[in-house]
Amino acid sequence: MAEITWELFQSQVEACAQCGLCRGIRHKVPGQGDPHAPLMFIGEGPGQVEDEQGLAFVGPAGQLLTRMLAAIGLPRERVYICNVVKCRPPQNRVPTPEEAQACLIHLRTQTYLVRPRVIVLLGSTAARNLLDPEIRITRQRGQWTERKGVWMMPTYHPSALLRDPEKKRDAWTDMQRLRDKLIELGLYGDLYGAEAPDQKSIST
Ligand code: SF4
Helix, strand or coil, X not given: CCCCCHHHHHHHHHHCCCCHHHCCCCCCCCCEECCCCCEEEEXXXXXXXXXXXXXXXXXXXXXXXXXXXXXXXXXXXXXXXXXXXXXXXXXXXXXXXXXHHHHHHHHHHHHHHHCCCEEEEECHHHHHHHCCCCCCHHHHCCCCEEECCEEEEEECCHHXXXXXXXXXXXXXXXXXXXXXXHHHCCCHHHHHCCCCCCHHHHHC
């Protein structure tokens, strides 16, 4: 069996035609960021801007995610960001369960390569495919689950925050929970090279 490497992962995604989503796309969007980040974000699928550029989370939702990370002192380049499916669904529809299942092999490979300690699941598609098929994001967001030493938390997808700004308050609470988990695990200062901000400075 061939050794799993980032080069192999990239070539497998590029060549993949395991589902119909690859028809009509401009670019595959494998994901990007620190290849050994302790913190990984997983969203649903590429949108229009991501499809044009071949990069994950570079459209308006991605820009919001970058600001949310900055708000808890994390530079985006120190995390790894990707999606459940690597090809843009037509009209940004939700990927079908079959499409998500077909693409999970790529997500498993990149999770194996990154080996994150903490994973944030952005939106229902990521949470249902990686945590619980019955999950209700509005009820179960912000809750931590530990699997084989990896801590996972579902929260709203940034696109949902753009559609409904009322959700931003809850999303901010989840980002604070994320910061607290990173501090608890000793990852915040050590791996991000930043002093853990106190509660007051984060909240204002
Ligand atoms: S979405 Fe995933 S499984 Fe489907 S063709 Fe693209 S890379 Fe392959």
